[in-house]
Amino acid sequence: GTNLRIAAVDENGTLLEKVTLGTQVQRGREFVISEMTSAIQSVTEKYSARGELVGIGIGVPGFIDMDTGTVRESPNLPGWADYPVHQDIERRLGTKVILENDANAAAMGEKWLGAGRDVNDLCMFTLGTGVGGGIIHNGRVWHGMKGFAGEMGHSTVQPEGHACGCGSHGCLEQYASATAIVRMAKEAVAKGMSDAMANASRLDVEFSSKVVYQLAIQGDKAAQEVFDTVGRSIGITLGTFVNALNFPMYVIGGGVVSAWDAFSPAMFDELRVRSFIYRITAPEAVKAGDKRTIVTRALLGSDAGLFGAARLPMLLAEDRATRATY
Numbered sequence: 001g002t003n004l005r006i007a008a009v010d011e012n013g014t015l016l017e018k019v020t021l022g023t024q025v026q027r028g029r030e031f032v033i034s035e036m037t038s039a040i041q042s043v044t045e046k047y048s049a050r051g052e053l054v055g056i057g058i059g060v061p062g063f064i065d066m067d068t069g070t071v072r073e074s075p076n077l078p079g080w081a082d083y084p085v086h087q088d089i090e091r092r093l094g095t096k097v098i099l100e101n102d103a104n105a106a107a108m109g110e111k112w113l114g115a116g117r118d119v120n121d122l123c124m125f126t127l128g129t130g131v132g133g134g135i136i137h138n139g140r141v142w143h144g145m146k147g148f149a150g151e152m153g154h155s156t157v158q159p160e161g162h163a164c165g166c167g168s169h170g171c172l173e174q175y176a177s178a179t180a181i182v183r184m185a186k187e188a189v190a191k192g193m194s195d196a197m198a199n200a201s202r203l204d205v206e207f208s209s210k211v212v213y214q215l216a217i218q219g220d221k222a223a224q225e226v227f228d229t230v231g232r233s234i235g236i237t238l239g240t241f242v243n244a245l246n247f248p249m250y251v252i253g254g255g256v257v258s259a260w261d262a263f264s265p266a267m268f269d270e271l272r273v274r275s276f277i278y279r280i281t282a283p284e285a286v287k288a289g290d291k292r293t294i295v296t297r298a299l300l301g302s303d304a305g306l307f308g309a310a311r312l313p314m315l316l317a318e319d320r321a322t323r324a325t326y
Contacts, residue, residue, distance in 0.1 A: 005020050009307060009311075017043060033089065036089075037089060040056060054313045055097070057308075059102035060085060062101070063101075070084045101147070102305050105309045107122065111139065123152075124136075129178055135245075139315075152237055157237060175233035176233045186207075196215050210258075238270075238278075242277050243276075246293075251296060252296070267295075277293070278295075
């Protein structure tokens with residue numbers, strides 16, 4: 001939605017090269033796809049002499065119909081609705097590619113090289129401009145019926161809460177994303193709850209979630225309440241997924257995770273209230289060596305999606321080799 005990253009990654013997870021470009025979505029999807037495919041071709045040609053290209057994986061924000069390779073809707077990519085992106089990219093590159101939702105790709109990256117490298121099942125929340133998510137089951141992305149599984153951001157945390165772009169109200173995305181943090185901070189300013197935030201919003205044209213975080217750790221009560229809301233909202237949703245999945249690990253990633261110290265206390269407090277399963281399987285509740293429920297920060301930062309997208313064709317090649325053996 002905001003930047004375009006292309007990388008060459010080897011089978012050991014070594015990042016050989018990374019190219020970062022601005023997405024420039026306002027120039028339309030034709031421009032974005034042309035920029036992306038051109039960069040992919042350039043990187044591919046550069047490393048073709050060093051070894052065989054296993055494949056190309058691409059992560060795209062939005063709801064992707066995995067049966068058809070169509071972006072059904074993408075709030076961060078205007079004009080991409082019902083766009084057969086998979087077919088278009090393959091035509092331009094002249095080769096097969098694997099298309100994946102960007103949050104699913106990030107979850108795969110954390111499974112391969114990050115926080116989840118020692119587990120086969122994990123659930124990941126990505127807290128950025130919006131809130132996304134991905135589910136890894138038996139070491140593979142779990143897509144559900146059409147590829148839309150893992151949309152944690154549209155779990156309801158306040159039934160009559162703030163309107164969401166998806167058409168519902170009170171979604172997690174409206175209380176735990178960077179966009180939501182700024183909105184809640186401005187609402188607090190409008191109510192006269194924080195002179196510090198009011199001054200910051202007047203002086204900083206880029207008034208952001210990072211500014212609100214800085215004020216929170218400096219002791220501003222209204223800013224702290226914003227992050228308490230973030231934590232409680234994540235805790236409610238985490239409780240639902242812990243109860244439903246009973247996975248060993250839940251990973252929190254995305255840009256907002258840099259404010260972990262501001263929101264995680266409220267998150268864990270709420271999680272303990274919302275999930276009996278968490279209370280009896282939390283690390284402090286079980287004996288050493290017993291299975292436990294881990295809730296942790298992501299380790300790969302903004303590169304998680306790159307590594308996950310790169311891993312997808314490797315897994316496909318492994319699966320084909322296994323089938324051929326049998």
